[in-house]
Amino acid sequence: MSRRTAIQIAAGILLFNVLLVGLAIRAWAQAATTPAAGLTDAGLKTVGAGLAFLGGAIGTGMAQSRIIAAVLGAVAEDRSQLGFGIFLMAFPETLVILGFVMAFILR
Amino acid sequence: MSYEYLNTRLHFMIVKLLKPAQYEQYLELRDLGDLISALAETDYGPDLERHAVEHAGYPLVEAALMHNVQRHFSKLWSMAFADARPLVRILLERFEVFNLKTILRGFHAGTDPAETARGLFPTILYPTSFYQELLKRDGIGGVIDYLLTVGNRYYKPLSESYPSYEANHKLAVLESAVDSYYFAGSRRVLQAVGDDNAVAIRRTLGTEVDLLNLVYALRVVEEGVESEERYRYILDGGERLSRRFIEELIASPDRASFFRKLDGTEYASRVGGFEDTLGVGEFQERLETYLYQEMCRYDPGRTFDIHMASVYVWRKYVEMTDLRVIASGLWRRVPREEIEQKMIWVKGVTPDRAAAA
Numbered sequence: 001m002s003r004r005t006a007i008q009i010a011a012g013i014l015l016f017n018v019l020l021v022g023l024a025i026r027a028w029a030q031a032a033t034t035p036a037a038g039l040t041d042a043g044l045k046t047v048g049a050g051l052a053f054l055g056g057a058i059g060t061g062m063a064q065s066r067i068i069a070a071v072l073g074a075v076a077e078d079r080s081q082l083g084f085g086i087f088l089m090a091f092p093e094t095l096v097i098l099g100f101v102m103a104f105i106l107r
Numbered sequence: 108m109s110y111e112y113l114n115t116r117l118h119f120m121i122v123k124l125l126k127p128a129q130y131e132q133y134l135e136l137r138d139l140g141d142l143i144s145a146l147a148e149t150d151y152g153p154d155l156e157r158h159a160v161e162h163a164g165y166p167l168v169e170a171a172l173m174h175n176v177q178r179h180f181s182k183l184w185s186m187a188f189a190d191a192r193p194l195v196r197i198l199l200e201r202f203e204v205f206n207l208k209t210i211l212r213g214f215h216a217g218t219d220p221a222e223t224a225r226g227l228f229p230t231i232l233y234p235t236s237f238y239q240e241l242l243k244r245d246g247i248g249g250v251i252d253y254l255l256t257v258g259n260r261y262y263k264p265l266s267e268s269y270p271s272y273e274a275n276h277k278l279a280v281l282e283s284a285v286d287s288y289y290f291a292g293s294r295r296v297l298q299a300v301g302d303d304n305a306v307a308i309r310r311t312l313g314t315e316v317d318l319l320n321l322v323y324a325l326r327v328v329e330e331g332v333e334s335e336e337r338y339r340y341i342l343d344g345g346e347r348l349s350r351r352f353i354e355e356l357i358a359s360p361d362r363a364s365f366f367r368k369l370d371g372t373e374y375a376s377r378v379g380g381f382e383d384t385l386g387v388g389e390f391q392e393r394l395e396t397y398l399y400q401e402m403c404r405y406d407p408g409r410t411f412d413i414h415m416a417s418v419y420v421w422r423k424y425v426e427m428t429d430l431r432v433i434a435s436g437l438w439r440r441v442p443r444e445e446i447e448q449k450m451i452w453v454k455g456v457t458p459d460r461a462a463a464a
Contacts, residue, residue: 070115071115073112073116074116
């Protein structure tokens with residue numbers, strides 16, 4: 001995977017998360033019974049939750065792009081490395097899970 | 108693809124290179140048959156098996172070594188992705204230049220082509236048949252004509268310097284032309300690439316240029332060449348030594364003065380200083396030892412750049428050369444000391460020379 005492709009993937013993840021945050025804000029705005037004059041505590045929490053998830057997802061994307069390339073190289077040379085390689089590939093998922101948990105707590 | 112992919116594979120390939128203990132074991136063997144049996148247990152096993160039908164003895168080892176290096180360099184070449192390919196090409200082209208110079212040297216000295224062929228290094232950018240055809244020519248003029256016929260780019264520097272060679276019969280004219288062309292062409296490519304990896308390769312080439320210039324300068328001082336022509340064959344693009352400094356070295360009246368000027372440089376401190384009595388041969392040997400140490404040294408902090416490919420190419424070169432020396436020594440039954448003297452010794456790659464002795 002070239003650097004350009006990695007950047008494209010990272011940009012895709014960023015865009016996806018921005019979209020998620022946008023949808024969350026929109027849903028929150030629609031759910032509000034009384035129109036608020038500016039951001040409320042609940043709104044800020046929602047934005048924070050989106051940002052927490054966003055950070056985790058970007059980190060995971062960046063780490064996985066490099067790890068997957070390395071694991072493919074290792075498996076190409078020695079097939080017995082596949083098991084450990086899958087573990088390494090899955091390892092950065094903890095970042096996005098942490099982001100999700102943080103988002104859940106904030107929400 | 109990326110350096111993560113390339114370097115992970117290279118890491119596995121480096122692990123498969125021979126260990127210092129294996130060299131020690133091979134040095135203690137009594138004959139070539141034992142070496143072939145020992146090599147059959149290593150990464151050279153499939154190559155020995157492949158050529159065992161048509162060759163035996165030393166030609167078998169030679170064919171297996173050639174095939175093994177070609178196999179691995181082809182693999183490196185095919186793994187090199189778009190960004191790394193021009194850099195890997197520069198690393199591998201060095202051996203094409205080495206072979207071309209070996210052939211020119213062979214014709215210049217009137218060596219038997221079969222003997223010259225034994226000194227060639229396995230390469231992948233130009234096919235083996237290309238060198239076989241070059242060796243069939245009747246002289247250096249024929250070599251240049253053949254390069255033109257097949258459209259090889261080294262035709263240009265050689266045809267330009269050939270009239271000068273014909274006039275004075277100095278091989279340095281042709282060697283310098285080929286080296287200059289390779290280094291200048293590589294610098295242009297590296298400049299176009301322009302990233303940190305290109306800078307790393309430029310430094311590698313620059314160090315080689317410095318060392319070639321130093322050996323040339325001492326040779327000129329020893330031979331007492333006075334004409335202005337002595338400055339003509341200085342290579343451009345040195346990493347630490349400027350052209351002006353090399354000119355100053357060349358202008359030295361004697362060896363003592365040459366080494367005094369060299370004393371303040373980084374090379375003198377890294378090599379451990381030079382005695383005034385040092386001849387060109389030993390001077391060159393010490394600089395080459397330093398070059399091999401530098402090029403084969405793996406920096407674990409540089410996992411995701413071209414460094415690992417460069418280290419692999421140099422280590423493979425050292426391994427191939429040392430195995431050739433050991434196999435040839437065992438074949439001709441020369442004393443172990445003589446084999447050790449001709450080997451390339453690199454700390455961490457081959458055994459410690461003092462311990463091996």
